[in-house]
Amino acid sequence: MxxxxxxxxxxxxxxxxxxxxxxxxxxxxxxxxxxxxxxxxxxxxxxxxxxxxxxxxxxxxxxxxxxxxxxxxxxxxxxxxxxxxxxxxxxxxxxxxxxxxxxxxxxxxxxxxxxxxxxxxxxxxxxxxxxxxxxxxxxxxxxxxxxxxxxxxxxxxxxxxxxxxxxxxxxxxxxxxxxxxxxxxxxxxxxxxxxxxxxxxxxxxxxxxxxxxxxxxxxxxxxxxxxxxxxxxxxxxxxxxxxxxxxAPASRFVAEFIGEAVLLPVELREGAAWCAGCRLQGVKIADRSRPLYLVLRPEKLDLLPAATGGDWNRFPGRVREVVYQGDSVLVAIQLEGGTLVNLRKASDRSSLNQLPANGDAVVLGVHLEDTLVVPEDRP
The missing domain is CATH 3.40.50.300 (P-loop containing nucleotide triphosphate hydrolases)
Structure with missing residues (x-):
């Protein structure tokens, strides 16, 4: 039919x-x-x-x-x-x-x-x-x-x-x-x-x-x-x-190319991962055969008060510059090892009232859930 x-x-x-x-x-x-x-x-x-x-x-x-x-x-x-x-x-x-x-x-x-x-x-x-x-x-x-x-x-x-x-x-x-x-x-x-x-x-x-x-x-x-x-x-x-x-970038190149990031060398010693003189918490290392780097993105960072709990990886540093950019504020912080790291905060009234001044000693923090370590690119 x-x-x-x-x-x-x-x-x-x-x-x-x-x-x-x-x-x-x-x-x-x-x-x-x-x-x-x-x-x-x-x-x-x-x-x-x-x-x-x-x-x-x-x-x-x-x-x-x-x-x-x-x-x-x-x-x-x-x-x-x-x-x-x-x-x-x-x-x-x-x-x-x-x-x-x-x-x-x-x-x-x-x-x-x-x-x-x-x-x-x-x-x-x-x-x-x-x-x-x-x-x-x-x-x-x-x-x-x-x-x-x-x-x-x-x-x-x-x-x-x-x-x-x-x-x-x-x-x-x-x-x-x-x-x-x-x-x-x-x-x-x-x-x-x-x-x-x-x-x-x-x-x-x-x-x-x-x-x-x-x-x-x-x-x-x-x-x-x-x-x-x-x-x-x-x-x-x-x-x-x-x-x-x-x-979750798979390598140093991808981490640097996608978005804004500073990468810090990571050392494996004493059964732990160390970066900028600080021992990293909550880090899982899948590949130990290549050099490793901690990925720090400006929007993932925060300034920590002294009483902050243990859910953060902490890096002492000093404020070098505060730059107002309209929708956000960029805070440049020099870590104790000399590396300059940018932190970005929203420019709402609460954030603006709590901004540090140039020269202030601060503690830079990245939450354990945002702590990311990537390997060097394969040759």
Whole structure:
């Protein structure tokens, strides 16, 4: 027995149409991927699994290999060895236009001689989609990025944020399974950039497309991502959810790169861990084969009164500077060993009334639950 099903209802049920609020993305498998430029290894045997519908950020300093990895996924850079598969389909040697991926570049790469509608519809034109369907898809893509009233506008009449939205609409108009984004917000001012971070995150949640996002901005990565892969010298140093990555970095590099931190050398002697002349409490050492460091983050520290209980690791020091920064106050404290450590406090009335003065002797404290020791990076 056969049953006639309305094509529009069938498309809706399978999540094929844009904005279906399902999960049309596909998983990505990367195995032993390497890219060499002369004697420089831009990618060094990278293994990575990206989940279907996930928002994964590649985070790292300039020259770490994050953009090289993205370009290999896009097909614009061919690796020397290794493999890339989309949902089990090998694509390592497949040209970019046959990978069915959307790409948003750092400079947006919009066509200045075309209006907004023509720019967004260009990928459909290449795929020989009919005029009526193209017009419908363009309208819906622009609706998603809140630019439906600007179909006829020229590119040079748009603001930076509007151009970024047009580039996004063009990347999703043909409903790709994978979306790649290479620092798309770097040209925007701080306020607009932070607004667009949330907008892109909401768009991802609506479409469910597998998204790989490249940035060197730690706060941006923490704000937007399901998981973050921290890349250093062509290798993945750690991959984890934002909170786990920040609260439990796996190495010295990750601890220093994610957020603000001062790292103090830790010695193991007398069956205990010592740092800056003080014996550390509540420290678990999993790897004793590499040098160890205590991670001190400004927001995790406090100034302790003499009667404070035993739930803190304590370090005597002296205040060198107090700097008011609007939403917070930075207190620079020199420990007895000479290291300068920053402590950050909220600038509410209570905190401001209790600030120490330059030259005051203080006790810097980090709670046992916030005491974190990390190993040196592996060679």
């Amino acid at each position: 056969t049953t006639d099903i309305d094509p529009a209802l069938e498309r809706s049920a399978t999540g094929e149409r844009m904005g279906a609020d399902l999960r049309p993305g596909v998983p990505i498998q990367i195995r032993q991927l390497s890219k060499v430029y002369g004697s420089f290894r831009a990618l060094d045997a990278v293994d990575l699994d990206v989940r279907s519908g996930e928002f994964l950020t590649l985070l790292g300093p300039s020259g770490s290999g994050k953009s090289t990895l993205l370009m290999a996924l896009a097909g614009f850079s061919r690796p020397n060895s290794g493999s890339i598969a989309f949902d089990g389909d090998e694509v390592t040697r497949r040209p970019p236009h046959k990978r069915n991926i959307g790409v948003v570049f750092q400079n947006y790469a919009l066509f200045p001689h075309m209006n907004v509608a023509a720019n967004v519809g260009y990928p459909l034109r290449l795929r020989r989609v009919g005029r009526a369907e193209t017009a419908d898809r363009v309208r819906r893509a622009l609706d998603l990025v809140q630019l439906s009233s600007m179909l006829e506008r020229t590119i040079d009449s748009l603001s930076g944020g509007q151009r970024q939205r047009v580039a996004l609409a063009r990347a999703i108009v043909f409903e790709p399974k994978i979306l790649l984004m290479d620092e798309p917000l770097s040209a925007l001012d701080k306020k607009l950039r932070e607004h667009m971070q949330i907008e892109i995150r909401h768009l991802h949640e609506k479409l469910g497309v597998t998204t790989i996002y490249v940035t060197h901005d730690q706060r941006e990565a923490l704000t937007m991502s399901d998981r973050i892969a921290v890349i250093n010298q062509g290798r993945i140093a750690q991959i984890d959810k934002p909170r786990e990555l920040y609260e």
